[in-house]
Amino acid sequence: xxxxxxxxxxxxxxxxxxxxxxxxxxxxxxxxxxxxxxxxxxxxxxxxxxxxxxxxxxxxxxxxxxxxxxxxxxxxxxxxxxxxxxxxxxxxxxxxxxx
Numbered sequence: 001x002x003x004x005x006x007x008x009x010x011x012x013x014x015x016x017x018x019x020x021x022x023x024x025x026x027x028x029x030x031x032x033x034x035x036x037x038x039x040x041x042x043x044x045x046x047x048x049x050x051x052x053x054x055x056x057x058x059x060x061x062x063x064x065x066x067x068x069x070x071x072x073x074x075x076x077x078x079x080x081x082x083x084x085x086x087x088x089x090x091x092x093x094x095x096x097x098x099x
Contacts (some may be wrong), residue, residue, distance in 0.1 A: 024049040028057070029064055033090040058096055065092040 003021055011026035014058050016070060028045040036044070068091060071084035 023063075025060055028052070029061060029091065032057075032061060032096075033083065037092075038095055053094070061091055061096040065096065 008016050009019055025045075027048050028041050031044055032041045038057070042052055042054065042057060045057060063089050068084045068088035072081050072088060074084075
């Protein structure tokens with residue numbers, strides 16, 4: 001669903017508009033999910049979105065993991081749930097998992 005479609009639905013139902021999606025973290029979290037080290041993803045984040053501390057990265061990655069966990073509970077959409085569960089396992093590892 002596109003941001004424009006979401007905005008249209010929000011207007012139709014007279015709810016406050018959600019903040020526009022920010023894709024600045026996508027390259028960084030994708031690299032992390034593919035197994036990149038913390039040092040590599042921090043360098044990538046610095047180049048893509050500006051200085052990112054290890055704590056900022058972990059906090060953002062945990063938020064992505066939380067969203068993926070919520071999506072994995074959507075058992076009425078089995079493929080989405082399975083993909084989200086797999087993606088969460090790739091994101092919530094190492095320092096993001098707390099070890």
